[in-house]
Amino acid sequence: MELVLALGIGVLTAAGVWLLLRPRTFQVIIGLSLLGYAVNLFIFAMGRLRAGSSPVLRGDGSVDPAAYADPVPQALVLTAIVISFALTALFLVVLLTSRGITGSDHIDGREPGE
């Protein structure tokens, strides 16, 4: 399971970084989204991987915290997802405005060589 997760984060990051460095605004925004997914998975993994254990303690007598998943990274991931979603939407608006005003989807606002 660790290997699959690590490979998943690695592939997402690599693809994200490559796209982020591309010259078209749409590629940049997709790259940022992919990087965002990779980071969210990474935060989740920082709570340690564990199959079949819930993050919510049951209130029946004494509880052994070791049998439960860490809920804090899951809460952090939720917050991070919401924020990155909102900011990606905002970036999309800027991207479309830039496309509308400059007539080019290049990140410099003009085609290379113009």
Place this chain on the structure above:
Amino acid sequence: MSGWLDHLIVIPVVLPLIAAAAMLLLKEQRYSLKALISLGCLIILVGVAYVLLHEAAVGGPAGDDTARIYNLGAWSAPFGITLVADRLSALMLALTATLAAGGLLFSYARWDRAGPRFHALYLLLVMGVNGAVLTGDLFNLFVFFEVMLAASYGLLLHGSGENRVRAGLGYVAINLTASLFFLIGVSLIYGVTGALNMADIANRVATIPEHDRALFHIGCAILGVAFLVKAAAWPLGFWLPGAYAAASAPVAAVFAILSKVGVYVILRLATLLFGIEAGASAGFGNLWLLSAGVATVVFGAAGMVASRRLEQTAGYAVMTSSGTVLAVVGTADSGAIGGALFYMAASTLAAGALFLIAEILARGEDQAVSPDEAVFDDEYDDPFAADDVQEVGRILPASTAFLGVAFVLAGLVTVSLPPLAGFAGKLSIFVALLAGEGAASPASWTLIGVLTLSSFAALVALTRFGVAGFWRREDAAPHKVRSPEFLAIGGLVLCCLWLSVGAAAGLTYAERTGEWLTSPRDYISGVLGGRS
């Protein structure tokens, strides 16, 4: 521990949030009501900030330094979210409120009607900055940082035009990437220490098992990258001059505090996590901060000389002042940190004033200040269509003389020449560097040399703009300064003068802040022991 003063801490966060949310319910045409609300809001914020500053200066019952703790929802420290107002936070709050009030006043002449929802975004920006300097929790810091950034994206585009959209695109992309670094850093630190409360992390640094320590350092370094991007340290700060020069003048003025928030977090974390009590981690990253700071000062000084527009020079001045503070943080000398804080307060106010003056000087020279197209079409009717009709306030006489004096004063602070506050700050940095433990080491001499040369570069650059802007033929049309603009620029410059006149008290405060920061035990026990 439930006096009204304790609830004062939460006002800088809650008040602008409520006011901004309420403003969204008002339609765009009622801008005078909105202007009134945000003016009232900022007046209260300035008041609260100065009360907190006074409280921090007076200290606890026995005159000792204390951190004022506010546990949100009464959850005690490591579990709930804590707001902490200590000397440094109070200083940042006062600086933010003053600068924001100046920018807001300036915008009343015409900029606040150059696009929709200016006031709501402005107050949200102030709320984000206030929250970021008050919070004692690393993840909460992320949330406030994002609020601040989201508002700044909207404000950078305020007024529209091709330049702003183009600059905005790069600004948003850079900051979104930096936020991802922030998240990676925070989660690594949580993975190693199991804590998010800054005081709690600081408590655990010394006892991190050796095989995890490298991972902790990597986490802190990645977190540091996020703030160095925000503070525009070389080589992560190339975005700053372009973005700030493209922003409308009041926005650029208040943006001067944004890069200082990056500096603030680095100062806070470096002293808290890697102070003398951090065991094997003590002093981690100091050499990097020192080198990055020196490189930033060199780059900023070169940029000031090279730029051909005053707003760009002001942007580079912001970089130079961030670089100065970063380099001093790298020396970990409490006296020098105190001097740097005083210098930071003065130079940030001066940079804000320079941005405002630059816009007035640029008027009539080119059309870059007038927007050509709307970013958001809804509720948008071209505010500059009937330009002179819409501008608020009377055109004041003797405007060129006033602008010239303001420019000279703001310039003197930026250049750090005597007798103004910038000089006092830099001088006390030098004195502390020469008298401290690492007295006159090669690093201190390098720093002193670079800071002196950067002052000289700033002098050359600003003198050139002064000659070009104010030595005019008698028949040249005078600059049009409207009364809100006069109040804003005059107010900011007066604050610089006030800092210079009260330099003794200010420096004492700043130096005690430096001591307070470099011995973080009181902060930690204050936060973790403060159960209300």
